[in-house]
Structure formats: C-alpha cells, structure tokens
Amino acid sequence: MxxxxxxxxxxxxxxxxxxxxxxxxxxxxxxxxxxxxxxxxxxxxxxxxxxxxxxxxxxxxxxxxxxxxxxxxxxxxxxxTPLADGDLIAYAAARFDFMLAHPETARLAAWLRFERHGDSSQTEIDSYRAKVDAIATAQHEGRINDGISATDLFAMVLRLTESWLDVPPALAAATGTDPRAPHRLGEHRAALLEAVHRITAPRAGESGHATDA
Incomplete structure (x- = not known):
C-alpha cells in the first residue's frame, strides 16, 4: 500500500x-x-x-x-450483453456466461430487491428500455416472434438465462449431479438456447399485434 x-x-x-x-x-x-x-x-x-x-x-x-x-x-x-439488433439467442448466451462468471451481480440485485424494495437506477431502466425497443424493432421487421409483447418476451428470456444458476437446491439434488459441473452447465446452456430459439422464432404467415416498446 x-x-x-x-x-x-x-x-x-x-x-x-x-x-x-x-x-x-x-x-x-x-x-x-x-x-x-x-x-x-x-x-x-x-x-x-x-x-x-x-x-x-x-x-x-x-x-x-x-x-x-x-x-x-x-x-x-x-x-x-448487448442487444442492439434484437438477437435474443446471442443475448441469452452472453447473459448466461456473464452471470455464471459474475455471481455477485445476481446477489447484488437480490439484496437491492430485498433491502430497497426493488428500487432501480436510471441507468438500469435506460438499459432495459433500449433492449425492449430493440426487440420491438426486430418484431416489426419479422425477425422474431411478434405474437408476444416485447416486454414479456424480454422478461421471459431474462429469467431463462438465470433459471439453472438460481435452481432450487432440491431440484439440483434431484439431478444426481453437481449443478455447477462443466458438463451439466454445458447441457443447460444448450437447453437454454434451444428454449429461447423456440419462443422467439417468427411464426410464418402471422402478423402479431402484441409488440410494445
């Protein structure tokens, strides 16, 4: 020092x-x-x-x-974890990797919700707003599912990226393997991206009206 x-x-x-x-x-x-x-x-x-x-x-x-x-x-x-073009699959992969490498981020957010009753900074609000806008743009352009509102779609993907990292201990124990073992994390990451692909893939021949900004 x-x-x-x-x-x-x-x-x-x-x-x-x-x-x-x-x-x-x-x-x-x-x-x-x-x-x-x-x-x-x-x-x-x-x-x-x-x-x-x-x-x-x-x-x-x-x-x-x-x-x-x-x-x-x-x-x-x-x-x-940028989302400039509304690519939610790439975003989910990047966010999963980030939260895995930086578990303190989720813990800070949890303490914020618990101790400050969900107070949000303007920086965080602006970041989320930009991402929802990017999703809405991608929906209008027909690149991702427009049958679910942009806000709801983003909220679902957010939770999916942390689903295994915040898995209940009993569910982790039920797998019979270490939930943080490299092979198990790899399996879940692949399942995560498949799930995001399925809920975000555009529906052929349909024009949804649920998009919001």
Missing amino acids: DTDERTASSPRPRNSAATKERLLTAATSEFAEFGLAGARIDRIAERAGANKRLLYVYFGDKDQLFEAALHRQIGKLAQE
Whole structure:
C-alpha cells in the first residue's frame, strides 16, 4: 500500500484511480455477501488494502458506495450483453456466461430487491428500455416472434438465462449431479438456447399485434 493512501492528511493520493477501483471491487464482494445493512466499512477497507477515510472521500457514505458498486456491475453487464439488433439467442448466451462468471451481480440485485424494495437506477431502466425497443424493432421487421409483447418476451428470456444458476437446491439434488459441473452447465446452456430459439422464432404467415416498446 502506498504511503499517501495511509496518511489521513493526504487529500489526493497519486494513485486515486487504482485505489477507487480496489475499493469498488472490495465493496462489490462485501455487499454481495452481506447486503447493504450487513456490510461493514472496516471490512471493505481491509479487503481493498486502503485507508477507511478514503472510502468517505471518494464515495461519501455506505449507501453511495453501494450505488457505485451496483452501477459498475450494471455497466459491465450492459457492455458484455448487448442487444442492439434484437438477437435474443446471442443475448441469452452472453447473459448466461456473464452471470455464471459474475455471481455477485445476481446477489447484488437480490439484496437491492430485498433491502430497497426493488428500487432501480436510471441507468438500469435506460438499459432495459433500449433492449425492449430493440426487440420491438426486430418484431416489426419479422425477425422474431411478434405474437408476444416485447416486454414479456424480454422478461421471459431474462429469467431463462438465470433459471439453472438460481435452481432450487432440491431440484439440483434431484439431478444426481453437481449443478455447477462443466458438463451439466454445458447441457443447460444448450437447453437454454434451444428454449429461447423456440419462443422467439417468427411464426410464418402471422402478423402479431402484441409488440410494445
């Protein structure tokens, strides 16, 4: 740890960007594990190897740090799971892979629903709105099923991408295999993409009227 990160009298550490990144990474892990109420500033600072004072300097308080950590995860998710052309099969594959690699994202979202009663950031709202608009455009162009509203179709695909990653323990046990075993994850990923293909494939000769933006 650099001396200027430890010294409370130093208002602007030279490596402030690196320190902020470490604090955000540590905060993401802490909030994912304990939620907003259970997270501790001391543990976050210790995880980051930074002076606790810097957390307040950069982020204000614990609530604002939670918002910053959530905002960063939403940004990563949006960047790695684009849906510009309404290709829901590619989107489902990318989202499944992302959520598998970043389980803290789902945990942060769960804590947000539990502790803040589903409060949503404008960034998240805008991201979802853009994706629903892309699906609606693809429906109007006849590239995907237009018999289900764009919003409903997107909501279904969202849940499908996390269905096995959030499977009830009893159902996982009923398979007789480790649900996180590579071969089982591969089997489910293939089943996921087949399911998305079936519900999004355009219906020949039909023009639906359920699309929305």
